[in-house]
Amino acid sequence: MLDTLPNLDIALVFAIVTPAYLIRGIAGFGSGLIAIPLLSLILPLQISVPLIVLLDYLASLGHGVSQRRAIRWSDIRYLIPSAVVGVSLAIYVFDAAGDRQLLKALGVFIILFALYSLLTKSQPPCITRAWALPAGFLGGFVGTLFGTGGPFYASYLRARQLDKASFRATFACLFLLDGATRLTGYSTSGLLTITTLGLLGLCLPAMIIALHLGGRIHARISQRQFQRGISILLLFSGSALLLK
Numbered sequence: 001m002l003d004t005l006p007n008l009d010i011a012l013v014f015a016i017v018t019p020a021y022l023i024r025g026i027a028g029f030g031s032g033l034i035a036i037p038l039l040s041l042i043l044p045l046q047i048s049v050p051l052i053v054l055l056d057y058l059a060s061l062g063h064g065v066s067q068r069r070a071i072r073w074s075d076i077r078y079l080i081p082s083a084v085v086g087v088s089l090a091i092y093v094f095d096a097a098g099d100r101q102l103l104k105a106l107g108v109f110i111i112l113f114a115l116y117s118l119l120t121k122s123q124p125p126c127i128t129r130a131w132a133l134p135a136g137f138l139g140g141f142v143g144t145l146f147g148t149g150g151p152f153y154a155s156y157l158r159a160r161q162l163d164k165a166s167f168r169a170t171f172a173c174l175f176l177l178d179g180a181t182r183l184t185g186y187s188t189s190g191l192l193t194i195t196t197l198g199l200l201g202l203c204l205p206a207m208i209i210a211l212h213l214g215g216r217i218h219a220r221i222s223q224r225q226f227q228r229g230i231s232i233l234l235l236f237s238g239s240a241l242l243l244k
Contacts, residue, residue: 017203017210029154033110033151036052051203052147057175072166075129076174078132093145108242111238117231118231127160139152
């Protein structure tokens, strides 16, 4: 329960969640990539991951509904089946693996993704929908374990060369469907605790304000500069997890 968490830890959760959702408001995704590694320094993954998945689900709900006409359903229906398989396998691993092993794996994943982001400069060539199979599986699997499946979905949608409006709307809708599967798995396995729901209530106002501010900042900065800054931050957070 919340009264078992020190006040300093609760304040740190609030301080981590706010900039994470500011970043999501600017980029359309990435809250888990920022928040999960930092939250995992003070909270078990079994609390921090469901918390961010819940917040992401609520964030996607508003955006997906308001922009539903821009959703690319033809790409979503290819991603979802393999994502459900990935989610189901990840729920089993979540229960079976130790927290320390999961933290190390998360640290390695974050560092590799950060390096990939720093080294990738050009628009990828358009790919076929056959790539939805590995992208969906990895998005569901890694997203359920670490709350950071967005890079796989985002990379696939980017390589499908969706326009800006379709990308953001399709990503939000995809997370609504994928997130519903994750939350069902967390619920049936007992990972949605009173502590997680209490932290959700505390973080929700900060998330809403941060998303609003991020949306206003979105058009004012260079996307490349923003991506490089995020990648450098991810390198530090991933390294911190490996050293924990």
